[in-house]
Amino acid sequence: MDEQKTMDFHHKAYVCIDVFENRKPVLLVSRPDADWCFLCGEEHPDDASYYRVVGIGHILEKDPSLKEVMDLQPDEEAERSSPDSSWVRTNLSGPTQ
């Protein structure tokens, strides 16, 4: 087993309010500044009231398909169009040259 699989259950992760309240599935996982964000993929105002901090283990327990992207690196994101679709990864930092 690699290190990601043994990540602390209570490791901090951000979710949008839709995911937090089980209104929408996680369709976007991003790692700005190496944080973990699990979002519904829709636009939200840049306001803390639209986000919640939870233990990452709770999110993975609720949606085991998210384990596929637990090897995501900082400044990468993974997006899917539905919970049954495969993840499409993007590097947010872009080419360095």
Ligand SMILES: [Zn+2]
């Ligand atoms: Zn949302």
